Amino acid sequence: MCPNISAFLSGLIFALGLGLSGMTDPANVLGFLDIAGGWDFRLAFVMGGAIAVHAALRPLIYKRERPLFAPKFPAFSVSGVDRGLLVGAGLFGVGWGLGGYCPGPALTSFATGATQLLVFVPAMFAGMYLAQVLQARRSASAGTPSLGATPAP
Amino acid sequence: MTSSILLPLLGGALIGLSASLLLLANGRVAGISGVVGSLLAPVHGDIAWRVLFFGGLLTGGLLLAWLRPASFAAPASLNPGGVALLVAAGLLVGFGSRLGNGCTSGHGVCGISRGSARSIAATLTFMATGILTVFLARHVF
Numbered sequence: 001m002c003p004n005i006s007a008f009l010s011g012l013i014f015a016l017g018l019g020l021s022g023m024t025d026p027a028n029v030l031g032f033l034d035i036a037g038g039w040d041f042r043l044a045f046v047m048g049g050a051i052a053v054h055a056a057l058r059p060l061i062y063k064r065e066r067p068l069f070a071p072k073f074p075a076f077s078v079s080g081v082d083r084g085l086l087v088g089a090g091l092f093g094v095g096w097g098l099g100g101y102c103p104g105p106a107l108t109s110f111a112t113g114a115t116q117l118l119v120f121v122p123a124m125f126a127g128m129y130l131a132q133v134l135q136a137r138r139s140a141s142a143g144t145p146s147l148g149a150t151p152a153p
Numbered sequence: 154m155t156s157s158i159l160l161p162l163l164g165g166a167l168i169g170l171s172a173s174l175l176l177l178a179n180g181r182v183a184g185i186s187g188v189v190g191s192l193l194a195p196v197h198g199d200i201a202w203r204v205l206f207f208g209g210l211l212t213g214g215l216l217l218a219w220l221r222p223a224s225f226a227a228p229a230s231l232n233p234g235g236v237a238l239l240v241a242a243g244l245l246v247g248f249g250s251r252l253g254n255g256c257t258s259g260h261g262v263c264g265i266s267r268g269s270a271r272s273i274a275a276t277l278t279f280m281a282t283g284i285l286t287v288f289l290a291r292h293v294f
Contacts, residue, residue: 006178007202011209012216013171014183014258019217019224021164026226033280033287045158047261049165050172054266057173067180074182076267081274088253089260093279095245097286098238102257103250104185106243107207111214114228119236120243127247128190135252136194 003069015108021046024109026100033097088131095127172263175206184259185210186250253279 022028023046031040066072096102101109101120110117172183179202181188192203217224229235250256253275255264260279264272 003179004201004205006174007181008205008209008212010171010175010178010183011206011211012213013167013174013209014185014206015210015213016217017164017167017171019164019213019221020167021161022224023164024214024217024224024226030287030291033283034291035284036288036292042158042161045161046165046168047257047265049162050169050262051165051266053166053169054172054262055169057169058176058266061173061177064177067176068178070178070180073176073180076269077271079271081271085253085271085275086278088249088251089255089275089278090249090253090282091245092249092253092256093282093284094286095242095247095249096257096279097283097290099242099246101242102185102246103189104210104256104258106246107185107189107210108214108217109225111211112218112225112228114225115231116226116229116235116239119231119239123240123243124247125193127244127249128186128251129193129247130244131248131251132190132194 006069014104017050018105018108021049023102024105026105029096029100029102029105168258168262169266172258172266182259182263184255184263186247186256187254187259190247190251249279 018024022043028040028043031037032043034040061067062073092102099120101117101124103124106117106121106124110121175181175183181202183206188203188206192200192207231239246256253260255272255275257276257279260269260272260275265276
């Protein structure tokens with residue numbers, strides 16, 4: 001039960017953070033990305049604040065042998081920067097710049113039922129699904145573990 | 154000016170706190186595209202916490218809509234051009250975040266916090282293409 005409560009609370013706090021910071025209004029996001037216009041630099045402080053807090057707490061958390069409700073901490077792939085990473089991040093940025101929504105703010109705003117999110121969120125899930133199908137197919141043909149999608153066991 | 158950065162800073166701190174709680178309690182990285190996207194190819198025994206995190210996000214959205222409606226953009230009445238743009242944006246955000254193995258939260262917050270070269274490269278890349286896209290959309294076309 002406990003790991004479910006912590007996951008719920010984490011999602012809840014994340015959403016409140018996005019809302020308070022201004023990330024859930026695309027006008028702020030597009031103003032932040034518009035460095036040639038009247039650049040709205042405020043959202044830089046969102047990532048700054050989040051990184052400061054997480055970078056400070058992370059080493060303290062890792063002093064533990066394991067998480068509170070899980071057997072181990074996440075393992076990260078040691079692979080370097082590759083084409084999939086850069087192409088994926090590049091396309092993500094284009095979509096972010098077109099709509100002003102990245103996944104967290106889109107899902108948080110989805111709760112309001114606003115028309116634009118009823119269009120954006122299903123399209124986002126379709127895009128995620130397409131990428132996972134592509135990755136599963138590619139890893140099946142290459143025989144290597146897929147980067148993003150977790151293939152069914 | 155200080156008041157205008159106070160809320161972004163506070164909101165950011167909450168996001169960092171949320172990511173820390175998920176790591177401490179569940180041993181998971183709070184990358185939204187990864188947490189939620191993996192629900193599309195569910196793995197037995199790895200579903201409940203993802204659904205509950207997602208539920209927490211939506212509940213937080215409802216709370217904000219109730220207590221602080223100014224957090225959100227006004228509902229837009231969409232013309233066909235607006236729908237096409239949103240569909241394209243959604244497809245690119247979804248496809249790109251899964252292909253690139255992370256989005257603003259996973260790479261931009263969690264990845265940079267642990268000094269991951271991959272995440273720094275991804276963040277620089279999506280910031281650059283996002284800035285370029287807005288530049289072209291607002292100042293060229």
